[in-house]
Structure formats: structure tokens, C-alpha cells
Amino acid sequence: MDLSDESLANWMTKIRHDLHRHPELADHEFDTTRTIKRILTDNNIKVLDYAGKTGVLAEIGTGSGPYVALRADIDALPLDETSGVDYTSETAGVMHACGHDFHTASLLGAALLLKDQEASFNGTIRLLFEPGEERHTGAKEMIKNGALENISAIAGFHNMPNLPVGTLGLKSGKLMASNDNFDVEIKGVGSHAAIPEKSTDPIVTLAQLITALQTIRSRNISPSDSLVLTVGAVSAGHTYNVIPDSASFKGTIRAYSSDDRDLAKKRFYELVDQITQAYNQKAVIGWDKGPGSVDNDEQVTELLKQALQDTVKIVPATMSNADDDFAEYEEVVPGFYGFLGSNGPADLHHSDFVCDDRGLIYGAKFHLTAATAMLQAVNDGKLARRDQ
Secondary structure, three states: OOOOHHHHHHHHHHHHHHHHHHHEEEOOOHHHHHHHHHHHHHOOOOOOOOOOOOOEEEEEEEEOOOOOEEEEEEEEOOOOOOOOOOOOOOOOOOOOOOHHHHHHHHHHHHHHHHHOOOHOOOOOOEEEEOOOOOOOOOOHHHHOOOOOEEEEEEEEEEEOOOOOOOOOEEEEEEEOOOOEEEEEEEEEEEEEEHHHHHHHHHHHHHHHHHHHHOOHHHHOOOOOOOEEEEEEEEEOOOOOOEEEOOOEEEEEEEEEEEEHHHHHHHHHHHHHHHHHHHHHEEEEEEEEEEEEEEEEEEHHHHHHHHOOOOEEEEEOOOOOOOOOHHHHHHHOOEEEEEEEEEEOOOOOOOOOOOOOHHHHHHHHHHHHHHHHHHHHHHHHHOOOOOOO
């Protein structure tokens, strides 16, 4: 295959558009998994045995150490697409609104470039096509199934629609927030709306809680720290003249500090429990602990900053309160995660989200350059080797 920029970009664009037409939700990426395996196998790239029901591991290189890794996520979101592109989703209620099709196509393009240079590698590059990122299951599952075994360093990127094509947002240290989701049911006693004294009204309690929970940020967390608590959904009652038996709300907490994260959870439980008790009610709290903060290794970040400066325009990355389970990998091995410009008209997770296909070639070259730089640094003793 012709690996010129134009030819490779066209090849990746066709793959991305096909993936975009056939999106699959987290942990149900069966056709996506088959497509990735087929493309890799057709190009003589070794696909590893993997115990997960979806997702792909592959390797390029000598088949021995040292090892470095590249990662792309592959799942889509539960949204009806309104972008109007001619390759719009053909699956009702599902679309690639976060650009994981862009990530997947970029890593597949990089796989071809890496395969072309395979004879020159002193070591092995492992490719992680991760399922289930949107449900926070993918990275944990991949780690459990050996994806990071012997890996010395890992790199990846997320497309960023507010950055121009050919631009990489780069930052060492904390880049993206941790994520904890909550789901609370308040159990009271209903009554006729005209006889409220017969009730213990859960709607009044819910209203008090929504206001009180904001004091976690304003009166418990330092003003110099970043923490967001958002109630995103509220449910109570069904008509105008009945006080319901229960009410519920759900939302999310984002933080960069693990201490702030722990404190926010502690205060959340205290406020919910004590306020519901004060109104003679009970609360059932569901807590989904998501990934921690994406926390880029200083040494790997500096290495890739130097290596990539002739490939992309490097700009300081703006910290994001969004989360990414790439953080799970960085808790195990040194890593770097950046924001690659995709120049879209809408933000991530919007139904009219669109990536600029011109960014795909930069994605492929990011992976190529990052992999070769990390592998060389391990061989030179600049990064610690983990397979010995």
C-alpha cells in the first residue's frame, strides 16, 4: 500500500466514515472489534489473544522487550446524530459523538506506518484498541487481561474540536479530572397535595439537598482548587395534586486532587444522610467511582514534546473537567495523553459533533512518533524498562 500522506489519509478517512456509520455502545463493540482485527490481519500485523469480549490487542516489532504501548478507544455514545454529514450514523440512538472513530482510524493508520518500519525496531509496540471507555470499564478490563504486561510507557490522545488541525495541546501533570457519579433516591411518604401534613414530602427535601450540596464546593474545597458538582437529572411526582412517596436526583463530581475527591464524597454522604433524617426520611445513595485524574508523567511528556515538535504545532493544553479512563493506565505505568486538534463545529458529546478528517494524518504521525521515541528512550536507559 502507498503510505504517502495523501494515500494514507484517504485510507483512514474511509475507515473512519465506515466506523461512524456503524457505531456501537460501550462493551458492545462486536462489529467494531471484528473490523479492527480484519484490517490488522490483512496488513500482516499480529493480533494477540485477548480475553475480553470486545477490544483488540496487537503488536508490532521484535516480539520481545522492551515494550511500549499506544491506545485508542473504540466505543460510541447513546445519541441521535444531527450532524448532517453524508456518512451519518445508521444506528438509531447511537453515534460517535466523542470522536472515538477518529481515534481508532488514526491508530490503524499508525499501525501501517509502524509495520513499514518494523525491521528497525529494537523492541515491541503494543496497540490497545480499548472498548467501554464511556462506561469506565475498558481500561480496567484491559489491564486485568494483561494489556500493560511488560509495558514501560504508554501514549494516547483525545481529539479536541476547539483546537485547529495539526495542533497538539500538551501538559505534564494533571490534565483531566476524576469522575464520580451519584444517584440518590429519597424515600418519604406521599399524600394529597392539599393535605401536606400527612406527608413527609421528598420534593422539599430534594430541593434542600440540591442547594446544600453546592456548599461542598464553596465551603469545603479551597478556592484555589478545582472541583465541580453538578446535579444533572431530577425526578419526582407525576401530577399536580399528589405529593409523591419518593424523589430522586443524579449527577457528577469532578476533581483533580484525590484529597478533594475523597472529601467531596464524605461530605456528600453526610449532607444527604443528615438532611433526609432531619425531614424524617431516608436516602439510598448509589455511587459510581470513575477514573482518577489523567496525570501525565513529566519525563514522558518532555520526551514527546521534543520528539513531536516537527510533527505538530505544540501549544499548552487547557485542563479539562471531562474525564478519561486513560488515567487508569497512568496509575500503572508512566504515560502521556494529549489533545489533538480536530477543528469541529460542536463540542464533544453533542449530537452535531463532527471531526475534521484532515486531522487523521496528524493522529497517525503522533502515534508513530510517540512509539518510536518512547522505545528509543527505553533502549537508551532514559525511561525505566519494565520487562526485565
